[in-house]
Amino acid sequence: MLTRQRKQHLLEVLKQDGQIVAKSLSEQLGLSEDTIRRDLRQLAEEGLLQRVHGGALPVSPAIGTFAERQQISSDAKPAIGRAAAAMIQPGQVVFVDGGTTAVQLARHLPRTLKATVITHSPSIAVELVEHPHVDVIMIGGRLFKHSIVGVGAATIEAIGRVRADLYFMGVCSLHPEAGISTGDFEEACVKRALSEAALQTVVLASPEKLNTASPYQIAPLSQVNGIVVNAAVAETLIAPYRKMGITITLA
Incomplete structure (x- = not known):
């Protein structure tokens, strides 16, 4: 699975489940936790989610002016x-x-x-x-x-x-x-x-x-x-x- 595809999948999981558990998702996709955490870090830098211990949660839209x-x-x-x-x-x-x-x-x-x-x-x-x-x-x-x-x-x-x-x-x-x-x-x-x-x-x-x-x-x-x-x-x-x-x- 390409990086772009992984990230899109992560966002879809977040939208559907309301959270991402890195360990569970890594097992499901057959990828290392490090790979999932790296993707989550990059998505967080883009403002698309909020990283938390063990995974990610939706980011609040209440951060504008x-x-x-x-x-x-x-x-x-x-x-x-x-x-x-x-x-x-x-x-x-x-x-x-x-x-x-x-x-x-x-x-x-x-x-x-x-x-x-x-x-x-x-x-x-x-x-x-x-x-x-x-x-x-x-x-x-x-x-x-x-x-x-x-x-x-x-x-x-x-x-x-x-x-x-x-x-x-x-x-x-x-x-x-x-x-x-x-x-x-x-x-x-x-x-x-x-x-x-x-x-x-x-x-x-x-x-x-x-x-x-x-x-x-x-x-x-x-x-x-x-x-x-x-x-x-x-x-x-x-x-x-x-x-x-x-x-x-x-x-």
């Missing part, structure tokens, strides 16, 4: 934002992440809600400027332009001084085995700090992020209390998360 990501799942994100906003109770202190789905959460907060939103996202803060009863606390740091959020040591230090009731996390990827992950190391560190500083972590997961992986793990799914997903998502996709005891909210 902020403007590009606004066009992905544009119908699902407002519903997810509305459902997440309804979870916030009066008087709570809430971390709200950056990202296009989190912006929808901010837009759907009830005008009567009295609460405190702490965010490292200028986009979220601007969305809440006209909200009459929500106090907004901004966390600074170096601006990570891809996600329009603050990152770095100063950001993490400020987060560590807060104890929030809820953290609404935006992610690039969510997978039962690979956990929650994103495409930038520093951003992963900030998200992890936010989760550790909150009593509960709720992940905002638009459909394209489910069962994918990104390079930097934020945390295992054991750290997640809830996931908000679009109601149209197939039950087979969310069943593994239900089995882990995670509360699934269909938006």
Whole structure:
């Protein structure tokens, strides 16, 4: 089998099975694991999959610019934002992440809600400027332009001084085995700090992020209390998360 044919076969297996196990595939094709791993490495360099220990997973499409990501799942994100906003109770202190789905959460907060939103996202803060009863606390740091959020040591230090009731996390990827992950190391560190500083972590997961992986793990799914997903998502996709005891909210 030629290299091009092998790679095409690997992508077809990934699409069909949702994962590639290098050892099993090498036995099936009668090839060495080294050959399969080399092909996977090259496909990962082309951005066509995400390598993980023992094989590969689908790569998240949520790695484009902020403007590009606004066009992905544009119908699902407002519903997810509305459902997440309804979870916030009066008087709570809430971390709200950056990202296009989190912006929808901010837009759907009830005008009567009295609460405190702490965010490292200028986009979220601007969305809440006209909200009459929500106090907004901004966390600074170096601006990570891809996600329009603050990152770095100063950001993490400020987060560590807060104890929030809820953290609404935006992610690039969510997978039962690979956990929650994103495409930038520093951003992963900030998200992890936010989760550790909150009593509960709720992940905002638009459909394209489910069962994918990104390079930097934020945390295992054991750290997640809830996931908000679009109601149209197939039950087979969310069943593994239900089995882990995670509360699934269909938006």
